[in-house]
Amino acid sequence: CPIGVQINTERANAALLSWFPAQDSRKNPPSGYIIERQEVGSQEWLQCLTTDSATSVEILGDSVPCEADYRFRICSVNKYGRSGNVEFPRAVHLVPVARIQAPLQDALVPEGQDACFTIELSASVIGTWFLNGNQLQDDERFSIRRSRTHQSLRIRGVRDTDNGAEITFIAYGIRDSAALYIQ
Structure with missing residues (x-):
């Protein structure tokens, strides 16, 4: 030995x-x-x-x-x-070095409906979601899910005040953003 x-x-x-x-x-x-x-x-x-x-x-x-x-x-x-x-x-x-395979996309959602944002990475890493620079936690309004390389955020019941909000995902070596627009 x-x-x-x-x-x-x-x-x-x-x-x-x-x-x-x-x-x-x-x-x-x-x-x-x-x-x-x-x-x-x-x-x-x-x-x-x-x-x-x-x-x-x-x-x-x-x-x-x-x-x-x-x-x-x-x-x-x-x-x-x-x-x-x-x-x-x-x-x-x-932490493996991850790359973005499928980036976040802007979302146009009717008021009161749920908005979904997803990002697909090349490796399984732990990331953090932000709404207008504020870190989000999994709670009644925000549903955060991770399944290996697939990360998702669901915002329940979007409001008119969410119009133009910036959604950002950050992980080791990764940063991507998209906008939320309310119809």
Whole structure:
């Protein structure tokens, strides 16, 4: 098993993982290392990379499928098989770099009806909705939903005073706006 595993999270949206070969590795040197990641709250470990001889690697936010807290573990491999797994000491929050796939569209809605705004992203990230610069919360008037890469906002019962309102969605590296017009 690798020893002295450490995780450095000083760089934004990245984790530097480092380790040392096991003490007895001169007799049976590792032919490589396997690093796996686990989303906190999940039971599943997924292989995220392998390396032949390096004793440190950097995991970037763009390498994960969705915004979450992740744990990492490592094992060494040699001609006899895999060692046991060693977990790195703490989790790190990583965010994939998302791009807009389908932008927000202006909406023309009759007074009293619901207005819906949706944005489709290339990655699953957590975002925030704003109405005229004020952050929105999910409540009786505003329904905020997120399903992987699809984000939506429903404004219930729009009023004449909402005419011309600016709706904005902001997430890590993303900002998009649209206007609400009342008929």
